[in-house]
Amino acid sequence: MTIEDIEREIVDEFDLFESWLEKYEYLIELGKDLPLIESSEQTDENLIAGCQSRVWLHAKLAEGLLVFTANSDAIITKGIISLLIRVLSNQNAADVLGAELKFINEIGLTEHLSPTRSNGLVSMVKQMKNYAYTFSNTK
Amino acid sequence: MEVTQIRTDFPLLSRKVHGKPLVYLDNGATTQKPQIVIDAITDYYTEYNSNIHRGVHHLSQLATEKYEGARKTIQQFIGAQFSHEIIFSPGTTSSINLVASSWGRANVSADDEVLISAMEHHSNIVPWQMLCEEKGAKLKVIPMNDNGELIMEQFESLLSSKTKIVAINHISNTLGTINPIEEIIAMAHDKGSLVLIDGAQSIAHMPIDVVSLNADFYVFSGHKLFGPTGVGILYGKEAILNEMPPYQGGGDMIKSVSFEKTTYNELPHKFEAGTPNIVGGIGLGKAIEYINEIGFDFIIEQESQLKNAATNMLESIEGVKIIGQAQQKASVISFTINGFHPLDVGTILDQLGISIRTGHHCTQPIMDFYNIPGTIRASFAFYNTLEDIEKLRAGILTAKTMLS
Numbered sequence: 297m298t299i300e301d302i303e304r305e306i307v308d309e310f311d312l313f314e315s316w317l318e319k320y321e322y323l324i325e326l327g328k329d330l331p332l333i334e335s336s337e338q339t340d341e342n343l344i345a346g347c348q349s350r351v352w353l354h355a356k357l358a359e360g361l362l363v364f365t366a367n368s369d370a371i372i373t374k375g376i377i378s379l380l381i382r383v384l385s386n387q388n389a390a391d392v393l394g395a396e397l398k399f400i401n402e403i404g405l406t407e408h409l410s411p412t413r414s415n416g417l418v419s420m421v422k423q424m425k426n427y428a429y430t431f432s433n434t435k
Numbered sequence: 436m437e438v439t440q441i442r443t444d445f446p447l448l449s450r451k452v453h454g455k456p457l458v459y460l461d462n463g464a465t466t467q468k469p470q471i472v473i474d475a476i477t478d479y480y481t482e483y484n485s486n487i488h489r490g491v492h493h494l495s496q497l498a499t500e501k502y503e504g505a506r507k508t509i510q511q512f513i514g515a516q517f518s519h520e521i522i523f524s525p526g527t528t529s530s531i532n533l534v535a536s537s538w539g540r541a542n543v544s545a546d547d548e549v550l551i552s553a554m555e556h557h558s559n560i561v562p563w564q565m566l567c568e569e570k571g572a573k574l575k576v577i578p579m580n581d582n583g584e585l586i587m588e589q590f591e592s593l594l595s596s597k598t599k600i601v602a603i604n605h606i607s608n609t610l611g612t613i614n615p616i617e618e619i620i621a622m623a624h625d626k627g628s629l630v631l632i633d634g635a636q637s638i639a640h641m642p643i644d645v646v647s648l649n650a651d652f653y654v655f656s657g658h659k660l661f662g663p664t665g666v667g668i669l670y671g672k673e674a675i676l677n678e679m680p681p682y683q684g685g686g687d688m689i690k691s692v693s694f695e696k697t698t699y700n701e702l703p704h705k706f707e708a709g710t711p712n713i714v715g716g717i718g719l720g721k722a723i724e725y726i727n728e729i730g731f732d733f734i735i736e737q738e739s740q741l742k743n744a745a746t747n748m749l750e751s752i753e754g755v756k757i758i759g760q761a762q763q764k765a766s767v768i769s770f771t772i773n774g775f776h777p778l779d780v781g782t783i784l785d786q787l788g789i790s791i792r793t794g795h796h797c798t799q800p801i802m803d804f805y806n807i808p809g810t811i812r813a814s815f816a817f818y819n820t821l822e823d824i825e826k827l828r829a830g831i832l833t834a835k836t837m838l839s
Binding site for chain 1: 453776777778779782783786793794808809837838
């Protein structure tokens with residue numbers, strides 16, 4: 297599936313929720329299924345700066361596609377990364393770089409994009425794109 | 436006096452957040468503004484906006500009168516001897532930077548020592564660190580015990596003839612500890628050291644008398660005192676302020692300027708270069724008039740009731756640990772919940788319309804001391820109610836259920 301296809305799928309899923317409660321319960325569930333970073337990769341080097349919760353992110357190239365893994369000490373943050381990974385993992389670097397990620401706005405998580413939230417959604421996206429940039433140049 | 440009545444003075448308190456009635460428990464970060472402060476701001480811009488201290492015209496004189504009137508209100512509010520000991524600044528952080536830069540550079544040299552405490556806000560750490568780095572002086576830290584109280588014996592042994600200034604908060608923004616500043620000031624003075632008190636968290640919660648405290652500098656922000664943002668105060672003793680070199684150069688702070696030589700204006704203008712936050716100063720004066728009407732007797736009683744109720748409520752919830760258990764404590768309560776990240780709890784509480792703060796509260800050394808990533812902090816003002824505390828309790832329980 298393309299990045300846009302997955303984004304649409306997520307937007308459709310979130311449309312089913314009638315209250316914020318269900319939305320956050322779903323995010324919390326997603327957090328539990330986050331593709332976890334290898335413990336050997338959960339290092340200070342892979343720690344994303346600027347998050348109130350700690351977030352570790354790793355990326356590798358598998359058969360020409362970017363594969364992300366991550367972890368965080370906050371469960372809602374894990375849920376949000378889980379969504380990002382679902383959208384951006386197993387995609388080629390150029391597509392990741394070009395992704396507009398409109399779904400964040402559409403599912404009502406925009407408030408997490410505000411710099412004041414300090415949960416690092418902005419930093420996470422930036423770091424994922426940094427990886428994409430690095431890999432697109434090393435090919 | 437009825438809190439329900441008082442709450443109607445604050446228009447923002449009746450709004451909803453995420454469709455739910457607002458429960459505002461982030462007063463340590465900033466306080467809400469009463470209508471009369473909001474009106475004073477509007478009045479300034481609609482009736483007499485003009486620059487102060489300069490114009491012969493009517494509006495300029497009106498604005499100057501109001502601004503200088505606010506200075507006098509503030510002087511009386513903190514019991515200062517002279518109104519020129521009240522320096523307007525953009526806030527607590529700027530006031531501390533002014534002292535560290537102006538007084539510090541003139542009075543601190545290599546091998547001198549600056550003393551701060553283990554529970555300072557970053558704004559009362561970094562300016563002194565910068566000064567010490569520049570001068571080759573030493574920054575020493577008064578340690579605290581597990582309850583979050585300063586260890587006074589250690590303070591005594593850290594004090595010496597090398598100590599040039601002790602910079603310490605009156606109330607810790609993270610732990611709520613009320614520090615024994617009378618004792619600290621007396622002990623420091625005995626060794627010939629000056630004392631700067633960071634009053635950011637105390638100014639709205641207890642009466643301050645800088646003369647009886649004998650503080651050399653007392654600094655605070657307007658916005659934590661129901662006034663506008665972007666305005667704060669540096670109180671300093673006249674003799675010390677007079678000796679200090681100017682901080683920033685510009686208009687209003689000069690007596691005469693030529694390309695060869697500039698002579699500086701007198702206090703307080705020497706430290707107020709450029710057009711100040713005129714409306715901020717006037718708004719702050721109005722906020723103080725409002726507080727004077729409410730009175731500290733009422734504020735102290737109300738906040739002490741809120742503190743006790745919130746403490747009991749939090750202690751009744753399984754897994755909650757209160758960070759900061761000082762004997763002398765203000766209505767600022769930090770806590771953690773075992774197994775839950777503060778940010779997760781804060782996010783759920785926000786969805787319930789409850790504004791609390793999470794994180795390190797600009798006091799990373801305190802987080803390191805307790806070895807925690809952050810806390811959840813509820814900080815109260817006199818307009819909070821027992822109902823707010825009940826909603827916080829319900830919110831925490833909801834968060835725990837959802838996050839488990």
